[in-house]
Amino acid sequence: MTTLLSARDLHAALELRDLSDPADGPHAMQLLLEELLTALTGAWPCTLELQRRRPLVSVEDNYDRLGYAAEDVTRDARYSRYAAETVMLRSHTSAGVPPALRALAATATATATAGADVLLALPGLCHRRDGIDRLHVGTPHQVDLWRIRSGPATGPLDEDDLQQMVELLVGVVLPGALWRTQPARHPYTRSGRQVDVHTARGWVELAECGLAAEHVLAGAGLDPGRWSGLALGLGLDRALMLRKGIDDIRLLRSAEPRIAAQLCDLRPWRPVSSQPPVRRDLSVVVDTPVDDELLGDTVRAALGPAADDLESVHVVTSTGWADLPPAARDRLGLRPDQVNVLLRLVLRPLSGTLTDRRANELRDEVYAAVHRGRHREWAAR
Known part of the structure; x- marks a missing residue:
């Protein structure tokens, strides 16, 4: 029997403000997301599909259809937050990818699309277990960016395209920063990588990416022989902190006027005097x-x-x-x-x-x- 969230905890989670969503009020996070999408769509001949999906998702979309093994420890109720046996608060925005791909497949079939180039952008709030420190929180904001393309004329998206995607991303978040990639494994990508940027405090992880795995495309009804994709997941809290020079993640939600006033733009952070620890x-x-x-x-x-x-x-x-x-x-x-x-x-x-x-x-x-x-x-x- 899966341990379920109490009604009170579930209500509190669903009422939490999503800083990436303009419907919940303006925030600098939205400006950074807009810059990211503008950079990608400006460099690529693709159509943007920005989707804001509900945080309650099926366990199948959050795990099974992305390729997570049945015994994967991340499924444990110690780390994932279940509302029911088959429904959970998403642990990552990647949970929105399978339904987004299914919708794309249905549209392509209905219109007999010969070629398509789409950037799926799925931002939102996630819910997970995490430690408490200046960089981590149990309710992080993420965005999944998946470029999906079909058509034999252009050929499949490859690692050179992925490299360009990372360059564009780092150029927006931390212009001029030194960056690197390291091999990383994800059940929903191949040739997976972790993207790190160099800061005054050393190397910091910024994103995870890879080529869209064939089983994810096929599971959504997209023939991997005709369709290919790039997959990238970015922590928006971390990205905004790097962009503005903020060193404490708690500041992003602060209602203190001197702090909140600085979270309406992307100008460099001006330190606010704080109490000693x-x-x-x-x-x-x-x-x-x-x-x-x-x-x-x-x-x-x-x-x-x-x-x-x-x-x-x-x-x-x-x-x-x-x-x-x-x-x-x-x-x-x-x-x-x-x-x-x-x-x-x-x-x-x-x-x-x-x-x-x-x-x-x-x-x-x-x-x-x-x-x-x-x-x-x-x-x-």
């Missing part, structure tokens, strides 16, 4: 295996809106039962199937101040949510 280290007992993504998700759920005050949650050390002296095991109430984790919280509100008492209250809320030992130690009680 407050650190709290927690010694907790957790079940194995230890997973940053699951811990991060548990912490978000426990804190609710107050999770916005967390800059990061990081596992410093993890010590198993066999590596602890008996006295420490007894003190912690540790079982052989558990580990003692030193968990570091860094608290820094984007607006307002954080008192020691409030920091301790947040620390205790996190502690109560993640600690699985018999004995408890509170800071604010």
Whole structure:
């Protein structure tokens, strides 16, 4: 039996603002997306189809029709958010690709299209388990960009076309940046690559791409002998942060006037004075295996809106039962199937101040949510 989202959690997820959608209000993310689409359609003789699909998708479209194996760990309810046995909140915008390709196949069949060149753009909000730090969030924005072409006269899209696509993309997001690609495997592409750009902090992943896999095209009703494609997925949050020089992903949703005013354009970020970080280290007992993504998700759920005050949650050390002296095991109430984790919280509100008492209250809320030992130690009680 798949663990399902509660009605409250599902409602909260569906009500979350999609920063990439003008219907939810203006945001710089939309301007960046527009520049990306303009660059691609300006360089290619293709028709743009921008589709905004609902975040509730079939498990088949999110996984099966893209080629994910039945035993793939990403399907586990620890990482995916299921609304029903066969319906989930999409974990990536690639979930919109199979229905978009099916619609393209139906149109091509109905009109007996001899040749077609289409750029499918599928932006939106995704839902997944993720750690808590300056670059990651459990509800990231993505866009899938698939160029699909048919017709024997032009020949199939190939790796040279993919290289041009990456060049155009990097040129928009971070003009003049040094970039590289590394081999990467995706179930829905062949010749897959990861795209990294070089920043002041080192190499940062920007996108994943490859040639559209034949089984994905064929599964949608597009004959791989006549149709070919380029497939690229881009994290819009990361792209916008790189473009503007923002170093904390929480800023993208901030309602603080000095911050929100800068998220209506693509001009370079002007730092807003913030509070100094407050650190709290927690010694907790957790079940194995230890997973940053699951811990991060548990912490978000426990804190609710107050999770916005967390800059990061990081596992410093993890010590198993066999590596602890008996006295420490007894003190912690540790079982052989558990580990003692030193968990570091860094608290820094984007607006307002954080008192020691409030920091301790947040620390205790996190502690109560993640600690699985018999004995408890509170800071604010």
